[in-house]
Amino acid sequence: MLLTPFPEERLDPRVKRTRALIENTFNHLLEEKGFSAITVQDITSHAEINRATFYAHYADKFALFESILRARFRAEMDRRTLRTCTYDSHNLNALMETVCDFVALSASNCKGNDAQFEAIVEAQVRQQVQAILEHWAGQIWPEDPSFNKDRSTAATWAIYGLAQQWSQIKPQQRQPSSQFTKRVLPMALALLHAEPQTISQVG
Amino acid sequence: MLLTPFPEERLDPRVKRTRALIENTFNHLLEEKGFSAITVQDITSHAEINRATFYAHYADKFALFESILRARFRAEMDRRTLRTCTYDSHNLNALMETVCDFVALSASNCKGNDAQFEAIVEAQVRQQVQAILEHWAGQIWPEDPSFNKDRSTAATWAIYGLAQQWSQIKPQQRQPSSQFTKRVLPMALALLHAEPQTISQVG
DNA sequence: ATGCTTATTAAACACCTGTCGGTTTAATCC
């Protein structure tokens, strides 16, 4: 299984309550003041939770945000693909659109263009995309796994970079993500299907 | 001029001294304990500088590190290319090798795989590479500047991603950067020379 | 219901951050 959305462990209801409280408060504060302005103090006082309790669940506010992003992105991919773990051109298209929309949505929640914030979003999304593309590359090229890593890495970074660039254009001025994806998807495709020598050398 | 290596402003010798003291101490501490373990306290006490003086020169330790990285990378590119601002296949090769070696060297200074550290290196290097590739794309495709942005963005991210992936292989197990670059450079080339429609569609 | 376990709380801890007002010291300009 590629993605394990819900471990669905039976958790102590206190733990469930506390985590939900923390995450909801965090999401609320994120829209209100942006990531860098949020302190653990903020979260715990608004959630009416002891500060030590926060640290019993998350190492710091970064770990909290990462966990939230991971869950959000997985849910979004599951919503947009039939079977995320099966490669076909429709799913690759869906992947890229998902990344575009996800990054754009995140950026809109980000007051003051916070570099920390963007780095965390990037790292999490890239990690998810890389896992999916490595899986897909294994289906396309069942042999020569070493170059599969290069293919999926190049495709992952190119896709994320393009999505991020697109997301930074003002919403009124940019074309919809579906159209943008259609325009640049050939690049990702070329990378995912690339062979070391067969790409034409251009001087 | 693409890169402005040395503004060579005439600086107050005190400023020069203080900045050199801070940067040298930082570099020393970086090798010793890694980025995340360094505090501004550390830097100023080892440099025998008042803490307030630090903040007169850099907003925080992140800004300091960014400034050091920027200077280092530019110096390295200038060392490895004849004219950085002119595109040819040799310079593209040199660019990729530079990124590989630069990231690998940085990573070796990174105790305990610090995510913050890596994010800063990535952001700085990507920014430099993007500027160079946009410039080069403008030379290759003097018309249709809008797709030039897509080309250079995709190439930048793919190059950085590949370099970063390579740099994380143990030095004994990976091939030298020159060989790795030779192997994956076609991918970067394809992106930089891509046209929206002409890349073959694969199902 | 009664114990056992585990989450949450409360209060304190040492430490770091970024900033400020006032002083001292070094560079620069005539």
Add this chain to the structure above:
DNA sequence: GGATTAAACCGACAGGTGTTTAATAAGCAT
């Protein structure tokens, strides 16, 4: 060389961090 400008120092500040200890309370068995 003496006046002027600006960098560097000093001490203090209000805040936040992450950790610890002991006490309390909630969940979960038998």
